[in-house]
Amino acid sequence: MTGSRSALPGTHVTGHAPCWGDPDFAVADSRWKTGKDLVAICEPVLYVCGGCPFRAACIKQVVPAKNEFDGVCGGRIWLNGVIVHALPDADPSELPPPVIRKSCGTAAGSRAHRRAVEQQCPRCEPFYQPGPNPLDAEDDAQQLELPNVA
Ligand SMILES: [Zn+2]
Incomplete structure (x- = not known):
């Protein structure tokens, strides 16, 4: 099954990328609540970005930081436009x-x-x-909710 990713304008270059049209890359808000949910959806498909020649082009087109993108783009998992997980070979030179x-x-x-x-x-x-990883902040929030075992 392939979904359409019509929300992203001007994606003609990345239309040739192997991830094109996969709803697990540009994840609908309705499918996740926390950053961990999002990573759980995206992490299994992140390998598709491995060796992808479109990574820099993908980031350039999606502009995830500015668009507060949620999902996989350019070998990285983004949460509200912040990188929360990246392939080991994700290189800063792929960023703008x-x-x-x-x-x-x-x-x-x-x-x-x-x-x-x-x-x-x-x-x-x-x-x-x-920078701080937003996923770590989620951990801290959860820890604060734990009962205080003195
Ligand atoms: Zn500077």
Whole structure:
């Protein structure tokens, strides 16, 4: 069964990708509640992105960070436009090129690149630190609900 992915405009390049039309890649909101649900749907199909020559083109077309995309795009699983899981060979060079900002060359500049899910510019590279994974935040929330065993 193949579904149509009509929600994404201008996807002619990735129309040739092996994932094209698979509803497990652009996942309908009705199919999941938490990020873990989403990963459970997407993780089994993420391997399809392995070695896919369209990964950079896919990210360029879907613009997942800006569109708060949920699903698989370019070898990564996105939750509200944030990468929560990636193939081991997912390479930063597949992300959009960095926008140069006044804050470049500082930790804030590096964070700005990270928030935009773009490459780090050379001046920000030394300041790069991975951001928090929203899935970890879900874990923390669940832990807070556990009874306090003193
Ligand atoms: Zn920079």
